[in-house]
Amino acid sequence: MSDASDVPGTVSTPAGSAPATAPRERSGIPKNPGRHELGMRATLLFPDRDIVDRYYVPLIYTACRTCYSELDPDEIMARATDGRVDPAKQRELISRVVESGHGSTIEHVVFTFGISGVSRTLSHQLVRHRAGVAFDQQSQRYVKFRGASTMLPATIAEAGADMRARFLDQVDGALGLYGDLVEAGIPGEDARFVFPNATRTNLVMTTNLRALIHMSGLRLCTMAQWEIRRLFQLIRHEVFGVSPFLGSFLAPKCVPLGYCDESGNRDEHCPIRPHKDTVLGAWAEKARAAKASGRDIPVAEG
Ligand SMILES: Cc1cc2nc3c(=O)[nH]c(=O)nc-3n(C[C@H](O)[C@H](O)[C@H](O)COP(=O)(O)OP(=O)(O)OC[C@H]3O[C@@H](n4cnc5c(N)ncnc54)[C@H](O)[C@@H]3O)c2cc1C
Structure with missing residues (x-):
């Protein structure tokens, strides 16, 4: 995590205090990684659309509704799945409960991704x-990486030919040495010590919806x-493929929060939401105006 003081153009203000008013120089928004083909994949292995339609929304609805109902959960689930409760009503309740932060209700459904x-x-x-x-x-102990492939960051791909060639030489050299070590009888678990961070890997990830959000x-x-x-971005695309409703909960954290809490964005170079300092500054301004007109708005001390 970078500290705000490391970021050019940022102004550090204690939490809760009014932001500095000096004009702030903005740093650039990082390039959208979606523009580059990175050769990675994320595939939703489970559930499919049919399972999501039949069970996921009714299951979350049942978890939410059980909190406020005299009915048994199995009866609520039956009503949710046989059409007695309108799916739109189910989604509405779920949205309200999630928005209120009652996250355990969405821990009942999971998504499994193949990531390669x-x-x-x-x-x-x-x-x-x-x-x-x-x-x-x-x-990296049990798999023999005969043709290990690696990730080339766009900045290096687009760097000068010399810099790019030195990077590729270094990576190829490491992979070549790995092959020689294995050939010489060194166990894979030791030979892998030469692998660069750029080495590609595969995972299976299963997560409940709360953790995924x-x-x-x-x-x-x-x-x-x-x-x-x-x-x-790929994971969100996969979830949208089976449920635009559940996929819509996958967003940068500032979207549901309504403000950005990243110290590195005090200069608001990312404009998705205003920074917390701006919001607190506006609130402090409102409190000052209220006080001037004889009303008091309580403001937490920073
Ligand atoms: C932009 C960015 C930069 C980062 N930079 C660094 C870095 O420089 N160095 C570094 O080491 N890491 C870095 N991280 C990783 C970060 O510190 C977290 O370890 C990581 O994001 C996992 O998130 P989490 O802690 O929310 O854990 P999760 O496992 O996703 O936990 C989810 C939530 O459950 C709760 N929780 C989980 N475990 C516990 C627990 N043991 N006790 C209490 N509550 C718990 C917390 O509320 C937590 O937010 C970075 C992450 C991001 C997004």
Whole structure:
């Protein structure tokens, strides 16, 4: 995580205080990784559209409705699946409950993705997520990487020919040495120590919807690293394919929050939502105006 003070053009203000009013120089919005073909794939392995239609929304609805109903959950589920409860009504309740942050209701449904061709740089970030998510990853002990492939970042692909050639030489050299080590009888679990972060890998990831929304909130954010951001764009596309309703919950975290809480975006170079400082500044301004007119709006101390 970068500290705000590392980011050019940012102004650090203590939480809750009014933002600095000096004009702020904006840094650039990171390029959308979707413009580059990265050779990675995310495939929704489970569920299919039929299962989502028949069970997922009714199941979440049943979890939500059970909290407020005298009916048994099995009766609520029966009504939700046999058409006695309008699917639009089910979606409406779910939206309200999710918006209110009652996240356990969406832990009852899971999505399993096959993820292939991502770099070890990405997988290391992905497996940092712990709650509500399970991973299985291609082993570098048991798999013999005869033709290991690697990820080439766009900035290096587009760099000067010399720089690009040096990068490719380095990566090819590491993979060549790996092959020689294995050939010489060194176990794969030791030979892999020469693999670069660019080495591609495959994973299966199963996550409940709450965890998926959380991960997407962080990883669809423009502050996320380009490769993992691209992965979550693909994941969102897959979920939309089986349910535009559930897919619509997958968004950068600032969208449901209504403001950006990333310290690195104090300069608001990413314009999706105003920064928290701007929102707090507007609130402080409103409180000052209210006080001047004899009313008091309580403002939390920073
Ligand atoms: C833009 C960006 C930059 C990053 N930079 C770095 C970096 O430089 N270095 C680095 O090490 N990591 C970095 N990370 C990783 C980050 O710190 C988290 O480890 C990662 O995003 C996993 O998210 P999470 O902690 O929300 O865990 P998840 O497992 O996704 O947890 C979901 C939520 O469950 C709750 N939870 C989970 N486990 C616990 C627990 N043990 N106790 C209490 N509550 C819990 C929390 O509310 C958590 O938010 C970065 C992440 C992003 C998105």
